[in-house]
Amino acid sequence: MVPDGRAARSESGQSVLDRLADKQLVIVSGKGGVGRTTMATVIGLGLAARGRRTLIATTGHDDRLAWMLGQPTLTDIARPVGDNLWAQRLVPQTCLREYGTMVLRSARIATAVFDNKIIRRLLHAIPGMDDFAVVGKAWHEAARGTDFDTIIFDGPATGHLMYTLGLPQAILDTIAAGPLTKEAQLMQATLSDPSKTEAVLVGLPERWPLTELAELGEALGHRMGIALRTIVVNGIWPAPSTAFADDGSHAGLGDTLEHLRELEAVGASHRAELASFIASDKAQALGLSEMLAVPWRWKGISDRAAVEALWSSLDRDDASVLADAS
Ligand SMILES: Nc1ncnc2c1ncn2[C@@H]1O[C@H](COP(=O)(O)OP(=O)(O)OP(=O)(O)O)[C@@H](O)[C@H]1O
Ligand SMILES: [Mg+2]
Helix, strand or coil: CCCCCCCCECCCCCEHHHHHCCCCEEEEEECCCCCHHHHHHHHHHHHHHCCCCEEEEECCCCCHHHHHCCCCCCCCCCEEEECCEEEEECCHHHHHHHHHHHHHCCHHHHHHHHCCHHHHHHHHHCCCHHHHHHHHHHHHHHHCCCCCCEEEEECCCHHHHHHHHHHHHHHHHHCCCCHHHHHHHHHHHHHCCCCCEEEEEEECCCHHHHHHHHHHHHHHHHHCCCCEEEEEEEEECCCCCHHHCCCCCCHHHHHHHHHHHHHHHHHHHHHHHHHHHHHCHHHHHHCCCEEEEEECCCCCCCCHHHHHHHHHHHCCCCCCHHHHHC
């Protein structure tokens, strides 16, 4: 049986949020629109509550992250959004400049370089440079910076994320040794160190989306060496309720009950898909230890109260759905 919103507890006895709190970099990914930013915010609230100075850094163009945290907009510099919690939009132009300044180790040289229009245009024209700067900036804050304990990287959706996170290795494979390869090497070392970096994948409780999620997990975990222990299955509809059993006593409710049964049927199909995914070879091959099943919230998740309510429903010590289904 797959329950509604449950906090996963791994074999080690730690909950997902307890475990993620040890990391420097948490990468949240999945397909577009599946709830990546919502889950990045939930994880951010959980880590900040554990005393970790946490930055949620998003590459998204919308302001949902800001709204969920009670702010009007996001800025391209980290702004405090609560105790131990900051939020920022990662803009390639700003990241290139900031990351470049860090690599050049001199604001004076960086000004000379980045204020030169021709150099600036040249840098943006190099394929992958903008994305490398974005991941470089997130990595720098996580691994070298002292302002934050954990960076939650609400990165691009699946395909673009693979490209972006693959850039350090691509640089190592193709460019002669130099300052850039040194950076790429350090970045790659952090990304593939499970004590420092972990990916959390978000998907929907339907057959094809779950299959795609397993493929993304396979690519991130096995091909790119990024630790993956938790999948979040978002938007699970309510479980059938015995209050609406067809025993004749609800005959007068007619159409309303019929609608409720339809809703229940979708919820039941979500659970069946999730249970069969958990038992599938593909899911087993990922070696996951936890899976969060996140309920669909009818009223939406658009403000801080709603996202905090979701967080408190997930930050509990219940058994994981993975353990539950096995
Ligand atoms: N469990 C849920 N219950 C109800 N609504 C949800 C849930 N999870 C996400 N949503 C809603 O779905 C929409 C998409 O969520 P979100 O912005 O987190 O997705 P995303 O993967 O970051 O999208 P994008 O690809 O646009 O960046 C939002 O309107 C959000 O409020
Ligand atoms: Mg988003």
